[in-house]
Amino acid sequence: MSSVKETKPLDQMSSKDWSAPATQCSSVLKVGEKTDFVESGKSSMCRGSTSTDLSDESSYSTLSSNISKPHKSNDAQWEAIQAVRSRDGVVGLNHFRLLKRLGCGDIGSVYLCELSGMKSYFAMKVMDKVSLEGRNKLLRVETEREILQSLDHPFLPTLYTHFETDKFSCLVMEFCPGGDLHMLRQRQPGKRFCEQAVKFYVAEILLAMEYLHMLGIVYRDLKPENVLVREDGHIMLTDFDLSLRCSVNPTLVNSTNLTNQPLSNSSYCIQPSSCIQPSCVVPTSCFSPRLFRSKKDKKDKKPKPEVGNQVTPLPELMAEPTGVRSMSFVGTHEYLAPEIIKNEGHGSAVDWWTLGIFLYELLFGKTPFKGSNNRGTLMNVVGQSLRFPDSPVVSFATRDLIRGLLVKEPKNRLAYKRGATEIKQHPFFEGVNWALIRCASPPEIPKPVVYERIASPVTSVLEKKVAALAIAPEKKESGNYLEFDFF
Numbered sequence: 234m235s236s237v238k239e240t241k242p243l244d245q246m247s248s249k250d251w252s253a254p255a256t257q258c259s260s261v262l263k264v265g266e267k268t269d270f271v272e273s274g275k276s277s278m279c280r281g282s283t284s285t286d287l288s289d290e291s292s293y294s295t296l297s298s299n300i301s302k303p304h305k306s307n308d309a310q311w312e313a314i315q316a317v318r319s320r321d322g323v324v325g326l327n328h329f330r331l332l333k334r335l336g337c338g339d340i341g342s343v344y345l346c347e348l349s350g351m352k353s354y355f356a357m358k359v360m361d362k363v364s365l366e367g368r369n370k371l372l373r374v375e376t377e378r379e380i381l382q383s384l385d386h387p388f389l390p391t392l393y394t395h396f397e398t399d400k401f402s403c404l405v406m407e408f409c410p411g412g413d414l415h416m417l418r419q420r421q422p423g424k425r426f427c428e429q430a431v432k433f434y435v436a437e438i439l440l441a442m443e444y445l446h447m448l449g450i451v452y453r454d455l456k457p458e459n460v461l462v463r464e465d466g467h468i469m470l471t472d473f474d475l476s477l478r479c480s481v482n483p484t485l486v487n488s489t490n491l492t493n494q495p496l497s498n499s500s501y502c503i504q505p506s507s508c509i510q511p512s513c514v515v516p517t518s519c520f521s522p523r524l525f526r527s528k529k530d531k532k533d534k535k536p537k538p539e540v541g542n543q544v545t546p547l548p549e550l551m552a553e554p555t556g557v558r559s560m561s562f563v564g565t566h567e568y569l570a571p572e573i574i575k576n577e578g579h580g581s582a583v584d585w586w587t588l589g590i591f592l593y594e595l596l597f598g599k600t601p602f603k604g605s606n607n608r609g610t611l612m613n614v615v616g617q618s619l620r621f622p623d624s625p626v627v628s629f630a631t632r633d634l635i636r637g638l639l640v641k642e643p644k645n646r647l648a649y650k651r652g653a654t655e656i657k658q659h660p661f662f663e664g665v666n667w668a669l670i671r672c673a674s675p676p677e678i679p680k681p682v683v684y685e686r687i688a689s690p691v692t693s694v695l696e697k698k699v700a701a702l703a704i705a706p707e708k709k710e711s712g713n714y715l716e717f718d719f720f
């Protein structure tokens with residue numbers, strides 16, 4: 234799929250802009266022939282993200298660099314990093330052994346690496362500072378680091394540590410061995426996911442987005458390539474260099490007002506993902522049993538009032554940064570919201586648009602507005618009405634949700650008024666127990682990684698190349714590093 238790195242809104246584009254070539258990583262490091270995990274499609278060809286004029290974000294104050302991650306306090310990898318830090322005072326590039334390049338994008342390459350001697354594995358994003366400075370992209374690196382530092386959520390990356398060398402800026406995160414959803418979709422029959430699988434992935438992304446919006450972060454770059462599959466089959470939304478940070482005022486929506494509102498399904502948990510309410514707890518699965526009930530069961534049994542379903546509507550927290558107006562032109566052509574293309578200024582509603590495109594692509598194997606070139610795509614996004622293919626046949630609820638998300642006018646789009654809650658209550662998600670979704674069985678669990686098979690000794694040629702890296706001379710060790718191939 235085509236992509237560009239720098240482009241302009243519709244009204245400022247020339248014909249040259251429309252036909253920008255697809256992004257390609259310059260070269261790929263070949264290490265460890267055998268792999269037990271999926272490599273990124275991005276490393277060869279990808280729908281790169283578009284960005285111009287990020288200046289409107291630069292004035293926001295930086296997020297604290299010292300935010301604790303309570304959900305990670307017992308995490309073995311966290312402990313391994315802390316152990317090295319207490320032993321050596323700092324954690325740096327020399328503590329890691331790079332094993333394999335996992336993928337590369339516009340601002341860096343990501344490597345699988347081992348914390349030397351600890352049998353603890355991570356993904357390290359390595360960015361060449363000089364190259365980024367030359368391309369005016371240091372701000373993106375900073376944005377991503379600051380956002381990652383602030384996150385502590387099961388479906389978002391954990392930044393274990395970050396450090397700089399003279400040449401490189403490095404982010405150490407959790408390694409996801411399942412590859413990305415773009416690659417995973419290619420392996421499905423007909424290159425499409427079934428509705429049940431889509432429901433699972435979209436539900437997890439929705440929770441991640443809701444959390445981001447509550448922190449005042451508009452993600453802006455949702456696409457299957459940016460959704461990675463963790464070791465346990467749950468997802469991790471990655472790549473925050475195009476995100477927008479802004480201030481947000483969480484508002485408590487009065488619960489008495491809520492009872493008067495027609496909820497499409499009274500069993501939905503309407504509280505934000507971060508707070509688990511006992512009334513929503515269903516012990517075994519995050520999808521309520523009625524989702525799997527046979528037709529016969531449905532006929533035989535009249536719905537009984539179940540304790541788990543007697544949910545009094547809880548106070549609803551609305552924390553959508555809808556008011557923010559960014560004029561940046563960022564995203565990926567097929568996923569760009571109309572208000573970005575028309576350069577009207579945009580806020581968090583762009584994330585709900587991209588969720589609609591994402592849902593469509595996972596189900597139908599293509600995006601809804603793709604044209605014969607980038608210009609055609611953008612024109613279609615703005616002017617063409619939404620159509621569904623004849624096959625596969627998807628439920629009315631699914632089409633209704635996509636329609637609601639792909640409303641061209643952001644103010645009329647689903648979730649504009651009440652944020653993620655509005656989407657969670659849509660019948661498409663019937664049966665999803667939002668509070669316990671982490672306990673649900675994922676559609677697919679990646680094969681376990683045998684790290685020892687990847688950790689083959691590096692070649693002497695590569696070791697020599699590593700010597701050229703900006704590692705502090707006194708810290709240089711032989712045999713611990715592999716070649717970096719950038720851009």
Ligand SMILES: Nc1ncnc2c1ncn2[C@@H]1O[C@H](COP(=O)(O)OP(=O)(O)OP(=O)(O)O)[C@@H](O)[C@H]1O
Nearest residue numbers: 273275336337338339340341343356407408409472
């Ligand atoms: N934690 C991870 N575990 C496994 N693979 C990863 C991880 N993080 C990134 N990757 C792989 O590396 C690729 C590049 O990473 P990333 O998207 O963060 O780079 P980028 O330079 O910011 O890309 P973009 O051009 O989209 O801005 C991803 O597509 C992904 O497949």
